[in-house]
Amino acid sequence: xxxxxxxxxxxxxxxxxxxxxxxxxxxxxxxxxxxxxxxxxxxxxxxxxxxxxxxxxxxxxxxxxxxxxxxxxxxxxxxxxxxxxxxxxxxxxxxxxxxxxxxxxxxxxxxxxxxxxxxxxxxxxxxxxxxxxxxxxxxxxxxxxxxxxxxxxxxxxxxxxxxxxxxxxxxxxxxxxxxxxxxxxxxxxxxxxxxxxxxxx
Numbered sequence: 001x002x003x004x005x006x007x008x009x010x011x012x013x014x015x016x017x018x019x020x021x022x023x024x025x026x027x028x029x030x031x032x033x034x035x036x037x038x039x040x041x042x043x044x045x046x047x048x049x050x051x052x053x054x055x056x057x058x059x060x061x062x063x064x065x066x067x068x069x070x071x072x073x074x075x076x077x078x079x080x081x082x083x084x085x086x087x088x089x090x091x092x093x094x095x096x097x098x099x100x101x102x103x104x105x106x107x108x109x110x111x112x113x114x115x116x117x118x119x120x121x122x123x124x125x126x127x128x129x130x131x132x133x134x135x136x137x138x139x140x141x142x143x144x145x146x147x148x149x150x151x152x153x154x155x156x157x158x159x160x161x162x163x164x165x166x167x168x169x170x171x172x173x174x175x176x177x178x179x180x181x182x183x184x185x186x187x188x189x190x191x192x193x194x195x196x197x198x199x200x201x
Contacts, residue, residue: 028063030082031093033104036066036117039096043071046182047147047175048114051107051136054191058111062136064187066115066147067102068129073121076101119149119181127155127162129173134187144198147185148174165196172196 037044051062069075081098082091105113120128130147148156156162162170172195175183187195 029104029106030091034066034113034115035094036099036101036103036115038099041099041118043119044116044181045119045149046114046116047130047185048112048182049175049184049186050111051113051134051187051189052111053189054194056188056191058107059136059189060107060109060111062107062111062113062134064105064107064113064115064135065102065133066105066117067131068117068120069101069123070099070118071121073123073128075123122152122155125158125160127152127159132187134189136189139189143189144200145187145195146173146198147183149183150174150177161198168193169196 047066051059051064053059076099078098078100081094081096081100083093083095084090085092099118101117103115103117105115107113115130117130120130122128127148129149132145132147134143134145146161148159148162156170156174162173165173172188172193175185178184189195
């Protein structure tokens with residue numbers, strides 16, 4: 001077999017294990033992934049923003065996972081809220097009833113993302129927050145961060161993570177209130193104003 005054949009070194013197409021990606025558009029997104037809150041729930045908040053690279057340019061193919069506690073501070077234990085089409089087996093989206101506290105959101109061509117979830121309650125000594133996992137091009141390992149809501153300033157002072165950060169670094173973890181239960185939270189992957197990312201051991 002020559003080098004031009006499919007088994008030759010130059011003829012095999014790249015696979016996910018050979019390429020950084022992103023390959024997030026396959027199997028991971030699902031209809032309504034960003035709609036985490038049950039329909040019409042009074043404690044629904046919308047968090048949105050942009051994923052930006054080190055130069056401040058938007059990242060159009062990033063992928064975020066968002067999860068958090070309910071308003072009572074308890075982590076949801078619902079098994080899931082996905083429905084399947086009985087004929088095709090395809091996903092129809094969430095059932096609009098259970099709150100699992102978890103969802104997935106991709107960025108659009110402008111690097112914008114959003115998630116609608118329930119306002120998280122405090123857990124232990126921590127101020128209320130949403131956890132975020134970021135996948136993006138060039139990242140060999142995904143990144144973890146948090147979103148704190150700005151109204152909880154009293155709790156921020158006692159939060160073990162926030163209280164240990166300098167002012168400008170702390171600000172990268174606090175969303176901006178835009179009114180009507182909507183918050184802006186941009187994620188800067190590196191460079192000036194880089195978002196604080198966490199390492200779990």
